[in-house]
Amino acid sequence: MDIGALTDETLSDLRRKREYPAVSLQMPTNRRAPYRPEDQVRLRNTVAEAKRRLAEDPRVTRAARMDVEARLDAAVAEVDLTHASDGLLVLAAPGEHQVWYLPRTVPQRVMIDDTFLTRNLVAARLVEEPYWALVLSEGETRLWDGTGENLVEATENGFPVRPALPDHQDALPGRNFDKVGNHPLSSREESHVERERQYMRAVAAALAPVMDRGPRPLYVIGLREQIALFEKLYPNSAAITARVENGGAAGKSAHEILGMLHPAFDQRRSSRHEEVLRRLSDARGSRRFTSGLDEIWRTVREGRVALLAVEDHYQVTARVDGNGGHPLRVEAPTEPLLADPDVHEDVVDEIVEAALAGGADIEFLPDDALAEADRLAAVLRY
Numbered sequence: 001m002d003i004g005a006l007t008d009e010t011l012s013d014l015r016r017k018r019e020y021p022a023v024s025l026q027m028p029t030n031r032r033a034p035y036r037p038e039d040q041v042r043l044r045n046t047v048a049e050a051k052r053r054l055a056e057d058p059r060v061t062r063a064a065r066m067d068v069e070a071r072l073d074a075a076v077a078e079v080d081l082t083h084a085s086d087g088l089l090v091l092a093a094p095g096e097h098q099v100w101y102l103p104r105t106v107p108q109r110v111m112i113d114d115t116f117l118t119r120n121l122v123a124a125r126l127v128e129e130p131y132w133a134l135v136l137s138e139g140e141t142r143l144w145d146g147t148g149e150n151l152v153e154a155t156e157n158g159f160p161v162r163p164a165l166p167d168h169q170d171a172l173p174g175r176n177f178d179k180v181g182n183h184p185l186s187s188r189e190e191s192h193v194e195r196e197r198q199y200m201r202a203v204a205a206a207l208a209p210v211m212d213r214g215p216r217p218l219y220v221i222g223l224r225e226q227i228a229l230f231e232k233l234y235p236n237s238a239a240i241t242a243r244v245e246n247g248g249a250a251g252k253s254a255h256e257i258l259g260m261l262h263p264a265f266d267q268r269r270s271s272r273h274e275e276v277l278r279r280l281s282d283a284r285g286s287r288r289f290t291s292g293l294d295e296i297w298r299t300v301r302e303g304r305v306a307l308l309a310v311e312d313h314y315q316v317t318a319r320v321d322g323n324g325g326h327p328l329r330v331e332a333p334t335e336p337l338l339a340d341p342d343v344h345e346d347v348v349d350e351i352v353e354a355a356l357a358g359g360a361d362i363e364f365l366p367d368d369a370l371a372e373a374d375r376l377a378a379v380l381r382y
Contacts, residue, residue, distance in 0.1 A: 004148070
């Protein structure tokens with residue numbers, strides 16, 4: 001499944017405990033065509049590793065092993081690597097399996113536990129933020145419905161919007177002056193200006209109910225003058241996330257429009273990261289900041305975390321006692337140790353799950369962005 005199918009209800013279900021063993025298999029893939037044979041080899045090797053670990057795990061009964069192995073085989077049969085994204089996540093447990101295509105690169109790994117590895121699903125959903133792209137042009141304005149790299153044209157609510165008055169309409173006789181008062185406008189020029197205003201009013205009127213029903217980031221593409229006029233006439237110009245000055249978007253395909261949007265996407269992600277770091281810095285000053293595995297393990301279970309920031313690929317294997325005490329890191333986890341029920345293969349994923357359950361905001365930052373905070377940092381509610 002593509003990450004666009006991930007709802008809050010689905011994510012909540014994936015986070016619940018399952019009958020042991022729950023296998024999470026993840027690996028990087030090459031995005032879409034052309035097909036790369038190394039992806040198939042990597043998938044086959046990762047599945048082989050999972051089956052070997054299942055066979056050697058003393059906690060896995062023969063019946064459970066055969067069930068999960070069959071689920072892994074069924075999942076692999078469903079994988080379509082010719083339409084892959086940047087990462088692949090295969091989840092299998094007794095009686096169930098799922099395949100998820102991730103729009104972010106993930107490390108190759110296998111985890112066997114009584115819960116699925118969901119951190120990369122959460123991070124991927126942040127990457128796949130829904131948005132609107134409004135493409136302005138003289139002949140028509142088109143609205144595009146986007147989720148990550150998926151972009152389809154929206155044709156309801158009057159879109160595409162076209163000018164009501166033809167550009168060649170005869171102008172009224174006489175002359176007028178522009179708003180500056182210095183340059184006289186011919187009647188034809190004055191008619192063209194009014195035509196543009198009516199056109200942009202119609203675009204603004206068509207967009208307003210769409211944004212009211214589904215508020216999202218709004219990217220506006222067009223010539224600078226078109227964008228400025230639309231912004232002046234649109235009642236909620238503060239909702240515009242980015243302005244992309246490009247007069248050649250009319251009639252372009254979804255793929256071509258995505259290419260125009262990518263710099264704006266990158267800027268938005270960079271701005272989000274800067275905002276997270278600012279919130280963490282402000283929290284230090286107000287003594288609502290904490291960091292490091294031990295402190296965040298405790299505070300997230302107390303429901304005190306308002307914002308959790310995690311480095312993308314930070315993982316810790318640790319021993320946790322049955323009373324939920326502080327995790328003790330296992331620096332060199334061997335497979336016999338991983339078979340110990342008190343050893344949790346990825347306590348960072350458990351922290352993310354606990355933070356989500358407590359209603360915290362989650363943000364994933366590039367590796368080393370939180371090096372001084374032991375890779376994990378949080379803003380506390382109190």
